[in-house]
Amino acid sequence: MPDHSENAEHSERTEHTEHSEHSDRTGQVSQAENAVWSELARVRDPEIRRPITELGMVQDVTVDAAGHARVAIRLTIAGCPAARRIEADTLEATRSAAGVQSAEVAVGVMTPDERRAFTERVRGDRGARQQQFGPDSLTRVIAVTSGKGGVGKSSITTGLAVAWAAQGLTVGIVDADIFGFSIPGLMGLSREGRTEQPTRVDDMMLPPVAHGVKVISIGMFLGEADPRTTAVSWRGPMLHRTIEQFLRDVWFGDLDVLLLDLPPGTGDIAISVGQLLPQAEVLVVTTPQEAAADVAVRSALVARQTGQRVLGVVENMAGLPQPDGTVLELFGAGGGALVADRLSDDEHGPVPLLGSVPLSPTFRAGGDTGVPTVLTEPNDAAAAEVLRIARAILADGRGLAGRPLGLSPR
Template identity: 80%
Template sequence: MTAGVPAEATGAERDVWAALTTVTDPEILRPITELGMVQEVTVDDSGHAEVSILLTIAGCPAARRIESDVRAATAAAPGIASAEVVVGVMSPSERQAFIERVRGDRGSRPQQFGPDSLTRVVAVTSGKGGVGKSSLTAGLAVALAQRGLSVGLVDADVFGFSIPGLLGLSRDGRTEQPTRVGDMILPPVAHGVKVVSIGMFLGDADPRTTAVSWRGPMLHRTIEQFLRDVWFGDVDVLLLDLPPGTGDIAISIGQLLPQAEVLVVTTPQEAAADVAVRSAIVARQTGQKVLGVVENMAGLAQPDGTVLDIFGTGGGALVAERLSDAEHGDVPLLGSVPLSPAFREGGDVGTPTVLTDATDPAAAEVLRIAERIVSTGRGLAGRPLGISPR
């Protein structure tokens, strides 16, 4: 039986309840019927259906979409001639019940992605800025979501945050903000990816002209809050877009997520490769494993079929070679992403090219890298799976 259906519901009302199971909360990605958001369903003899729904807070940013989806699902139910949606707001007790439904038995956990978490955590790092790390991270997140995985993305580059813009969550000087329900923060969803960034917490300030200038302890607390208070739920993969270099945030990530795998991004230029190796070494010092290396900006295809190596060649292979040794094993070069005007344009408009043109050389390579990341898997030896025999 559909969750929440009253025992006295008529056949038509049960049909509407069943139709509403297809409506998902756009931030939590679970049916609203499971979340206690459907308060009442009535259908009269003429086939007119009235559905009362409860939003978590007044001014919920997803209100219009939820209302529209509820109306469409109700109207599509068998025997319904017309549909009306009545929107209300949860009481404090209903809101607390909602939080408990979302968090389940993990409500008191201080951190969602501890050592026992089954979520695969991948930190994307680089030794220096300007190597296209954020664009690559955004593309990989969407590519993984396209494969049917549940994906979260933390923009940990507090000073140089750019993920909201790359995924279409920041336009015309306004950035979509998370929904706060009690002490729980629900991240916006873009192209199937749950996203959080410091750019979402600047109020009405224009992110294009606002700078964040914080010292180490403030940075650590911010990353800690992202991992504790922002509710991602049961995501298969959590990507973190780290700032360049080996500073405070890289160290904090190592302390908070020692089980994370690290994806190192470099350009073909040898100078960039030298610095990229250092970022991987710092990750290893905190116990993290280097998943692999991605070479970005690896040549620009010309109309005659030749490739112009603007930033040289071989940097990615060089980083992989330097990070491979007897102690850590072979570190693979997972891919080499060429320069692509379309790939850059996709980031500028907030729609990654992996969604719009899989034949674009850069998009095709990012999709291939995503496939390789999935195929490498992650060992679960020694990790509790949260199940017990019956």
């Protein structure tokens, strides 16, 4: 006769084994999905510089028993400029997760409600449509000014910004020279008559990023017009509103340094920046020529009238080094020291000459190609001096004594 007890025992063992194997597979899948989430936390939105998991851009993660992972992500808008990079980074991160044998990424677009939640996450407790860099901001704001045009103010701005970004700082540039905007070209954001535009998410704009620096310029808002052949002709009130919108609607996030490339002279924009950013420091750029030095002093005096501190002076185009070691002083000599001396007094203290940047064909060519020479040729004489000036400015850091840090005890 068949032994029913043995059959029952065998059936129980089989069921127990199958249940254990199912539990093991389920546990392995769960571990693989957790591993994928951990890897996705390393993927950052290139415009906002925060993890896509933190921004709510990952909709779903599944890993089947065979180790095939499927990740669904949602972008803010259709045609998002960062779409390809986010998708590629997501796929790479998913493939690198433990337990994943193959992977795919499904890309969708956020609903209006999801976009609103996204902007709330990005802005945090600062709320909508507020000036980001008020007096209590921990961001160091530096306005780069000059008395005359053509002294290389924008080249100095981009060189400093890229140098700091390469050191790991988070840096932004506001191209406040509405009539003579050149920052997009110098940063490689404007090519063949087309300029990269900010990404619009409802009422928030995310600035393009070049060489690790977030950049905004009026040149990005000319539509299909070629910025090389298009002029902007606005009067005072519109200029003020434009700068105000750049500081309010363009989301830079938490920056270590914000640079403003001001137009030359002492006009409407210089006054508006003084009103909107009274805590900004001012960096004066001049050439060695005495005529340029005279008007450079005036631009700094206007800044002081609004309470801004003059950080220092940079002398650009200081001379052209010759093969025999001599320097050809095409624009004279001593203008930078003259400006620094005239701005130094008992009330405001000494204003340093931070450096003298020599003329350099290589440095000029870097601006033409949109790849700053401080990255490609750091040993070039002009690039090396800009890098030295960048270190000197950081060494003269703004103190935080008496400033709220946004921290609370636990």
